[in-house]
Structures are given as structure tokens and as C-alpha cells.
Amino acid sequence: MAATTTTQGLPTSRGLEADARQVSSDGHVRPAEIAIGVVIGRASEAFDFFVYGIASILVFPALIFPFLDQLTATLYCFAIFGLAFVVRPIGSILFMEVDRRHGRGVKLTIALFLLGGSTAAIAFLPGYATIGNWAIAALILFRAGQGFALGGAWDGLASLLALNVPEKKRGWYAMLPQLGGPIGFIVASALFAFFVLNLSQEDFLGWGWRYPFFVAFTINVVALFARLRLIATEDFIQLYESRDLKPVRVMELLREQGSAILLGAFVPLAGFALFHLVTIFPLSYIDIYSNRSIGEFLLTQLGGAALCLVCMALSGLIADRIGRRKVLGICAGAIAVFALATPFLLGGGSAGQTAFVYIGFALLGLSHGQAAGATASNFTSQNRYTGSALTSDLAWLIGAGFAPFVALGLTSLFGVGAIALYLLSGAACTLAALAYNKRRGLRDSGAS
Template sequence: MATVSSEVASSSPLERDARLVHADGHKVSPGELALGVIIGRTAESFDFFVYGIASVLVFPALLFPFAEPVEAMLYSFAIFSLAFIARPIGSVLFTEVDRRHGRGVKLTIALFLLGGSTASIAFLPSYEAYGALPIVVLAICRIGQGLALGGAWDGLAPLLSLNAPEKRRGLYTMMPQLGSPFGFIVASALFYFFYANLAQGDFLTWGWRYPFFVAFTINVVALFARLRLLATEEYVELLQKGDLLPESVWTIVSSQWKYILIGAFVPLATFALFHIVTIFPLSYIDLYTERSVADFLLLQLGGAVLASIGVVLSGLIADRFGRRNLIAACAALIALFGFATPSLLGGGPEGETIFVLAGFSLLGLALGQSTGATASNFRGRSRYTGSGLTTDIAWLIGAGFAPLVALGFSSRFGLVAVAIYLLSGAVSTLAALYVNRRLQLHAA
């Protein structure tokens, strides 16, 4: 097997041992790469959705019993946002770990931090028992999740795209995005089981903790799946060519800031929609309707299945009509969906059902090419770090504060505020696509 050039940091025992274990001359196919990437993304999404669902069903009652229901939910969503603020910081810190010690060490630390932070939340006591201390602990664990997710960027999505068969780039680009609906399916199914089958007191005492325990095991599995891919010849060869080398964050920001900024705004419509159909409507149903939360979770699980289908379709459509055209069309559809949101989500059970099924379907279609959108402007040595940092900023701007903003403004001004939020994301995406096109034409 080829050796890594001297300029590539080595995580001595970890990466070398992994390569020795798998040094059997076997070349990993794009399909095997896809499976490893999907497993990794599913683990990350599972951790975040377990927390997101608990931020609606558990934390307001457990940690903020002194507040009114809407106020308690807003406090919970404020802590929810901390991970997205910490994520770019995690990218900066873990990029240096990658540069100094190698990707194996970086991923091991990041995924154990992610799983450990999530599993630690399972031991959280109540406000009634320890006062404000559990709130502080939850905030620290949430920041740990964000730092870890910034460090979990492994460059395997670009590797998968570069190894894709000719004229199938869109199809292979969408595969990592399957992790989001898959993670939501597992998280919502676990919460549905405990929420639907336990008395409310038992659920708030111990039932909600089990999904958090599962997180650590899932992250260990994901870690070994990723280390298996880091041991492949393809990965080492790309490192040697400089395509996946970690570059200094400051170097990337100073030289590529325009593309980072544009790349962060291109998927904004998609990322704005992301928590509007996953986390926010669950809080709306809990606070403002008589509908069973368990039934709504089951409905969202079905929506996530439709989102998975939408992600796959996005790859087929992008290969046929182009990624840019698909992203622009999805932004326009998200704007229309935003206009319909007040009448759907506020229209009783039938409207709520249409909102969830249509919203998840549209989310899958739009999400499928979002990674490719953020990475498309980066080449060579800037691809790995530039793509990761751009993705972090896009999630921060588009999704990090979505539940907090949507609930805060809708509680005061009605669901029309959610429509305006989605419309602003769609306008930002279309504007970024236009500016990006102008820059590309100017560069040519």
C-alpha cells in the first residue's frame, strides 16, 4: 500500500494500525464508501435529533418548571442553539488536531466527545433536585456536542463524490444526506416507544434517558466504520495529492472568504426548512393543540421516510438537470411552502398532516445536494477545510436558531412569522446562487 507523504500528519498507532489491519490489497468500491459515510452521518444526526426531541418533550418540564410553558420551551431552544455556535469553533480546534496528529486521532476524540456528551445528558437531574446546576450541565454538554460535530468532518463526502462513476455525481453526492432522515427515524422511533407506552411521570423520570444511552454505542460503531475507510488506498492517495489535506483555517478564511460566505448562503433555504419541519412543529403541537404528541411523532417518522426518498430523487434529478437548477427550484418551492405554512400548521389535524408530509418530502429533495452546494467552489488543498467550515457556518445561520426564532415570533405574531422566516431563507439562497454564478463567469 502506498505511504502517506511526509507533509501529512500521522496519528501513529491509530491510523497505522488501522491500515495494517486492512492492508489486504482490497480496493474499496464507491458503494462501500457510501455505506461508511451514511453510517457516520446517521450517528451524528441521531445524537442531534435525540437532543432536539428532548428539548421539546423533556427539558422544559425537567429544567424550567418555574416558567410558563412557552417561556420554558424558549429557554430550552436557547440551549439547543449553543451547539451550532460551538460547531465552527470545533472545526478550528480539530483542524489543528488533524494537522498535528492525523485524522484518526481527530475522529476518535470528536466521536467519543459527541457520544459522551450525548450519553452524559441521560444522567441529568431535575431542577427541583439541584436548582440551576442541571441547566449549566446541559449547556456544557450541548456545547460539547457542537464542538464534536465540528471535529467529525472527515472529508469522506468529497472522497465519495470524487470516486463516483461518470455522470453519477449527483447520486453519490446525495448519499451522505441520507444520514439525516435515517437519524431522525431512529431517534423519533425510540422517543415514540417510550412516550406512548409510559405514564407521563415515568417518562419524565427515567424513560426519556434511554435514547441518550443508545447514542454512545452508535457513535462507537460509526467510529470504526470511518476508521475502516481511512485505511483505504483511495483515501491515502487523495491525501498524497493534497485533495483532503487539512489547511490552516486562517489561511482558508483570508484567501477564500468570498466562497465561504457564498457557500454558507446557498443552502440557507434548505437549512431554514430543516428544523421548521422537524423540531419546531413538535413544540407547536405540544403547546397549542390538543393533538397527541405520540401520534405526531409517528407522523413525523413517516415524513422522514418520505424525506429519504426525496434525498434519493435529488441525486437523480441533479444528474439529469443540474445541481444549481435543482437548488434554485427547491428554494422557490420552500418559499411557496412558507406561504402555505400558516394555513396548514394552523389548520387542524388534516392541515398538520399535509404540513409534515409535504415539508419532509421537500426537505429531502432540497437536502440531497446541500453538501455539494457548499463544496463546489473549493479546489485542491482548500476543499477539505473550506467545505467543512462553510457547512458549519451554513448550519449556524440557517438552522441553529430556527426553533427559537420560529417559536418566539409565532407566539407573538402568529404563524405568519414562520412563513417570513422560510421566505428569507429562499431569497438568500437564490441571491447567493446569482452572485456565485457572476463570480464564476468573472473568473472565467
């Protein structure tokens, strides 16, 4: 890879981007090409996080916290899982400065190598039986590294996509970046399902679980090249230089549009609250409170994630017909109804649990499919890049980061019915934010 060039003594990303530009036939990209780059990037990020999330249930309680009972150990692991979402906004703010000083290619290269490196490093993690409390400290460090790096992985490609799509297809193209989430989950859960179903428990805990963490580094390198190829195009450079995709100082953003960050975080909260309650939490519930095969349940979740992809595509088509706000509102109401049915489904044996997975993933696809557009819709063009990043960070932190910890903790204390309250709160926040946004939109035609 070519060395970075310098401007006024500071290294920039031009050399890095030049290598990526070699694979482009011209200086322009079509929306479909941007969409592919966005999906690859989001899928690689989701893969890293889901590999960690699944291991938090199947591996780390026994490997890192063998001195605790299974429930308490899993709660500790879920607390560390949520740590990444606390650190992520810090990474966003610091990497924005790297972006301003050295270029987006440098920022992405550092962030994705740190993300892949932090994930791959976990593959070499010794257990508590070998190094004692240092194993806990190392796990916390690597998880924090994942969260910090993810803050720097925000590349502006979703905004570039939104600026280059036909007016009547905004819902469809707003949905495309969200496909990376279920795709990352499919790859991560498929790898774990393979090893769980084909290895003994001893071999799985001894070495089998480490393989998905090894894969992460390669996936992130592929994602890095796919993104560098796009940010090196003339279209991206022109938008960047016109401030449509230029990072702004955080304090300046907070003064100008701080309320838009808060509003944007609460609008999609129902879908964000549901996100880890159908991916990570059910696996812990099955592992602790049922005799169902974990490998078989992972395959069930794979089917649910495939359905999620279909429903995400439907969300784009529906949003282009009736509007994003109506889609999010209808989905929030549906999630509230689903919340009331949750205790009956999870407590209803294998059939009920399977229904919970499929219905939950379907609602996740319909609601989360429009989340990206919701977080960015109220920002001015010059604030869109930084505002979207911080809004996304806040939405993940409030809605999803500690969802598995809260859900499992509530279940252990009050029973599975308590999960309904968590989902209902997310649905209520979305409906309230949409109502406020609608009134604000009547006063400000720029809102959407």
C-alpha cells in the same frame, strides 16, 4: 485497539487505523463503500442532535426549567439547542490542528467519543428539583460538548466520495451523505415515540426519556469504526498526502477563498432553514398549541422522514439530468410557496398539520439532498476539506441552528403566519446566492 505510533515525538493515528484496516480485503474502496461509511457517520451525528432536540420539547422544559411556563421554558431549551451550532466552528478549527499534528484517526476518535459521551452524559442529568441551577449549567455544558465534538467529526469522506464518482453521477453521490440526517431523525423519533406511547407521563419523565441518550454512545462507537476503516485505505492516504484532503490553516483559507465560504453557506440556505422547521419546531407547536397526541405526531413525522429519503434519492437523479444549480433554484422557489401556505397548514387542524409535515419533508429531501455538493463546489482541491467543513458550519449556524427558537418566538408574538417570513428569507438568500454564483461562474469556469 492498538496504541498510537509516534512521528518526531508526536502521537499519530496509524495504530488506530491499523486495527480498522484489518477488515479491508485490499487497499482500495469503491464509491459505494465510501457512501456507506459517510451515511453511517452522518446518521450517528444526526441521531445525537435529534435526541437532544426532541428532549428539548418533551423533557427539559419540565425537568430543567420547572419554574417557568411551558412556552418560556421551551424557548430557553431552544436557545441552548442553538448553542451547539455556535460552538461547532470553534471545534472545527481546533480539531483541524489535531488533524495536522496527530492524524485523522486521532481526531475522529477524540471527537466521536466526546460527541457520544456528551450525549450519553445527559442521560444521567438530575433535574432542577435535585441540584437547582447546576442542572441548567450541566445541560449547557453537555450541549456545548456536542457542538464542539461535531466540529471535529468532519472526516473528509464526502470529499473522497466526490473525487471517486463518475462525472455523470455527481448529483447522485452528492446526495448520499445527506441521507444520514433523516435516518438519524427516524431512529431518534422512533425511540421517543415508543416510550411516549407505552409509558405513563410520570414514568417517561422519570426514566423513559433517558434511554435514547444511552444508545448514543454505542452508535458513535460503531460509526467511528466504520470511518476508521475507510480513512485507513490506500486511496484515502494517497489523496490525503496529495493535499486533496489535507487540512489547511484557516487564515490561509480565508485569504484565498473566504468569499467561497460565505457563498457556499448561503446557496443551500433555503433547505437549511426548512430543516428544523419540519423536524423540531412542529413538535413544539403541537405540544404547546394543540391537543394532538405527541406520540401520534411523532409517528407522522416518521412517515415524513421516510418520504424525505425517497425525495433525496430523486434529487440526485434530477440533479444529474438538469444540474445542481437548477435543482436548488427550483426547490427554493417551491419552499417560498410552501412558506406562504404554512400558516394555513399548521392552523388547519390535524389534516393541515399532517400535510405540513409531508410536504415539508418532501421539499427538504429535494433541496437538502444537493446541499453537500453546493457547499464544496467552488473550492480548489487543496482547500476543499477545510473549506467544506467551515462552510457547512456556517450554513448550519445561519440557517438552522436557531430556527426552532426563532420560529417559536415569532409564533408566540405574532402568530404562526410569521414563520412564513423566516422561510421566505431563506429562499431569497438561496436564489440571490445562486444568481451571484452563476455570474461568477461565467467569469470563472471552475465554479459550478
